[in-house]
Amino acid sequence: MENLSDRSRVILEAVIEDYIRTAEPVGSRSISRKHTLSPATIRNVMSDLEEMGFLLSPHTSAGRIPTDKAFRFYVDSLLTVRTIEKEQQDQILSQYKLHGRDVAEILKETSRILSSFSHYMGVVVTPRFNATVFRHMEFVKLGGRTILAILVAINGVVQNKIIETDEVISPEELVRMSNYLNELLEGLTIAEVRNRILLEMEDEKVRYDTMLARALNLSAQTLDENGTEVFIEGQFNILELPEFADVTRMKDVFHAFEEKNQLVTLLDRCIQSEGVHIFIGAENYLSRMEKMSVITAPYMTGNKTVGILGVIGPTRMGYDRVIPIVDYTAKLLSKLLDAE
Amino acid sequence: MENLSDRSRVILEAVIEDYIRTAEPVGSRSISRKHTLSPATIRNVMSDLEEMGFLLSPHTSAGRIPTDKAFRFYVDSLLTVRTIEKEQQDQILSQYKLHGRDVAEILKETSRILSSFSHYMGVVVTPRFNATVFRHMEFVKLGGRTILAILVAINGVVQNKIIETDEVISPEELVRMSNYLNELLEGLTIAEVRNRILLEMEDEKVRYDTMLARALNLSAQTLDENGTEVFIEGQFNILELPEFADVTRMKDVFHAFEEKNQLVTLLDRCIQSEGVHIFIGAENYLSRMEKMSVITAPYMTGNKTVGILGVIGPTRMGYDRVIPIVDYTAKLLSKLLDAE
DNA sequence: GTTAGCACTCGGATGTTTCGAGTGCTAACT
DNA sequence: AGTTAGCACTCGAAACATCCGAGTGCTAAC
Structure with a gap:
């Protein structure tokens, strides 16, 4: 990995977090407010970061936006994943309690849970029979x-x-x-x-x-037939995101879901690997989903991985918040399926 | 029903059909091109129709738009429903052939068929157990x-x-x-x-x-549990419609589907009545769906109505084209379910 | 009853101006 | 050498002005 000075890291992190919050290009001043550094200094650093491909400016007089590369670095090196709070665990658990115990129901409910707790879209691929x-x-x-x-x-x-x-x-x-x-x-x-x-x-x-x-x-x-089904819930959540205020962007997203099998191949890619997997922006190789990230985790029955679940959101998603949700939900679902 | 002169009917029909085609306010000239009447005459008639509540002008210098009342009148009195072509029948039939014969699959496929043949959204409510x-x-x-x-x-x-x-x-x-x-x-x-x-x-x-x-x-x-499920397919179809180019309108539509049970009550309203039922605009009593129409038909097994299917589209939908599709699909589905 | 003619309206498209956030660079400061 | 204040510059968004044309309502003639 690129060797970044401590200061660069701090500033990059600040830019990313600002951008996650606001979805707007981040200027040097807004960062200087939170750190005891002058805007000019920050501009210098940002200029370097841009050179290295972590930031880009939509045009001269806007702030800067983190690139996919920046988010990748953020997720790999900067991010300290929050541990999921007890309270939230209980909330998720109690969601499950509300519903019937037919497996298809449980999976659909899982998708809904992922969606409503992440505020993005929840997705669950049915078990590999x-x-x-x-x-x-x-x-x-x-x-x-x-x-x-x-x-x-x-x-x-x-x-x-x-x-x-x-x-x-x-x-x-x-x-x-x-x-x-x-x-x-x-x-x-x-x-x-x-x-x-x-x-x-x-x-x-x-x-x-x-x-x-x-x-x-x-x-x-x-x-002879072995349908893998995909449950996607919470599409309407992304309607609220500013990056999809543009109608054509939105169409793209929905068109991406038309070919659910494409989505399945994407998700399947991490079926062997254990634990949470993250695809950022273009990494998912679906042109329609260039502006989206996917966080996935496998779930199992017995000790065999049988399916994948995850959250789909904008590249600027709240990774620190969502990762533990996906992780916990996958484990919980495995436990639920095993109990039976 | 209002007594309209023959000429008024003809002109009203022309306006409606133009509007269905273009989704734009219709001016007097475009109609005069198709009928041997001068724009001025047509304006007079249109003015009367506006007075009676069949048309409305968004503003002084735009054309006119048919109201819900106009569509109602159109559907009840003006429309000659096309008979469904043999060719289309075969196409629909062959769609069914492609897929497995699990009932849930059939219903989902039905929804897809309704969507793709109507170019709007297809909806199927699972059988009343x-x-x-x-x-x-x-x-x-x-x-x-x-x-x-x-x-x-x-x-x-x-x-x-x-x-x-x-x-x-x-x-x-x-x-x-x-x-x-x-x-x-x-x-x-x-x-x-x-x-x-x-x-x-x-x-x-x-x-x-x-x-x-x-x-x-x-x-x-x-x-003890008896879930009615709803399959809605083809949401992306309405993304292409000009009336939903506005983002807020679109949000409305999707939010309407969040509460699927509301939709079910709407559809259930016509479960006793035989044949095709049409809800135009505000008639469906869902504020989120004011700009939409629903065409429904019940389907049966044995000779008991067990469920409802239909098409959801804009108020300016191609009724003449869609009604026979809904009708035929309902009958076909009934037959398919009976055969088993 | 129909139609040509005309003044009028209003929204959409296009062009212009202004404003401000943000930049890069330079020179001074620590 | 790294940091910062200062300043000229850039560029998009918003506000405003203008123009154009589709469409109307009304009146008077056919």
């Missing part, structure tokens, strides 16, 4: 050849799918099928389940047992 | 005292909930429970199921049978 452990599979007959397949993971995540079969299958046979499958697949992760089914299907003895073949076929169909 | 017929109930043991309850309606709508029990229940007992319940509740609507459970619980013989009591207790818990 693959990493979770199989618990139960069940077939319910809805009508003639229509069957509802229900797949339950050990953490309570449910996936259901309506399947049209070629031939009519009796309810009794359906029960036998699910018994067979539940025994066969017990304790495997969904990814393993997938493999196992393919393997089984090649087995000689299965090929000549219609029931088994059908069962495997059905379960394969149940698994 | 109460009106649908019970099909199956199942309990899956997740851990010590944690149980996942799954409730399936005949149309494939699934509701699941995680329940914490006071005592450990064995898997075998869970199976017996669900067998008992499935037999007991077969063929009832969810509303009836609710009553039946309460009734049953008071029965003497049940009170002394722990298993039955527990089963009923569990199912009561499964039912």
Whole structure:
């Protein structure tokens, strides 16, 4: 990292924090008020910082704005992350208490929590089904050849799918099928389940047992689709931010969410790495989101990472405040999913 | 209804259609170009229409804008709804084909379809569980005292909930429970199921049978929450509309969606009435949505209305184009839900 | 009843001026 | 050598002025 003098650091930090507060270019005078230095001195330092690529001036007679690089440096080296207050912890916890305990509900609520506590947007990607452990599979007959397949993971995540079969299958046979499958697949992760089914299907003895073949076929169909969903809450929060007062900027943001899968790839990028991850401005490689930062953290069930959550806000977001919120929420969600 | 001369009607219609196209106040000249009447004559008529409350001028030297009353009259008396083209029908149908057949997916897709074909926002309210017929109930043991309850309606709508029990229940007992319940509740609507459970619980013989009591207790818990969800898609569509170029207007719209329950009450208002319903501007009684119109239609399974779908757009929306889309989609969705 | 003609209005676009925040540079100060 | 006061300069935002044209209402002629 660049070697900055102590003074430069202090001033850079001051500029950044001012900018986070006001969203306006920061002038030398406003900083001199808080430090016992004259504006001229500060101007000199700022000029150096600009040279180094930490600041930029929109035009000659405005103040200066921190660049992405500055925020990166701020987050890496200057920032002392606040510890989350007990009070806030309790508030978050009690939010969860209010709602039902269906997993999808919990995830949506998590997104809402992230949004309302950060004052930005909350985002939660649904668990990677693959990493979770199989618990139960069940077939319910809805009508003639229509069957509802229900797949339950050990953490309570449910996936259901309506399947049209070629031939009519009796309810009794359906029960036998699910018994067979539940025994066969017990304790495997969904990814393993997938493999196992393919393997089984090649087995000689299965090929000549219609029931088994059908069962495997059905379960394969149940698994074939594996939607990752994204819950984004609090879009309206960013409507209030001055940097998006401009209509075209706003459109950009919303268009960015149209392609949710792009967002998923972004978030997925940090699925292996532990702990909080931060993408600042252009670092997220989505042109629509150049002016935004993303703070993410993985959450897990058991000790496997199954999903990602985070907060999306402007580059000038209150990192010190938001990081612990994301961190705590991820841990809390992991705990909630485990308890089940 | 006001008695308008034929000429007035023609001119009013022309103004409305111009305004729908351009979103700009309409002047007398642009109309005179299409009809063989001089601007002056048209001005006289327009002046009358203004007097009657069908038009208003934002200021002296602008053209005129149709009022809510004008749109109401237009929809009721002037509009000839186009029939939906075969081609468009096929397009919509094929959209459905692309996706999985989980009911929640279908509803979300419906919302997307409404949005993309109307170019406004699509909205779908999830089925009123109460009106649908019970099909199956199942309990899956997740851990010590944690149980996942799954409730399936005949149309494939699934509701699941995680329940914490006071005592450990064995898997075998869970199976017996669900067998008992499935037999007991077969063929009832969810509303009836609710009553039946309460009734049953008071029965003497049940009170002394722990298993039955527990089963009923569990199912009561499964039912107690009955979330109506709303899928809104295509918000970004309205970002493109000139009337929302103003940032404050836009905020209003998004804030309106914050309270989704308000929206639900609006939509619910037409759940009994058959066919397409239209709320124009202030008619929807949501101050945030004064500049918007809503076109709704109920959809059903069996022959019971279970939910509402619709399109939300500006008051100057292309009614002739959108009404058949809403109508057709509602019918198609009903058919899709029935087929299962 | 219709229309041409005309004076009038008013908002949007364009141009001009003013104001002030902020800069860079230089020279004096510690 | 680092710091600071002073000053000329820059440039955008806001305020003000002007112009233009689309559109109106009214009147008088057709």
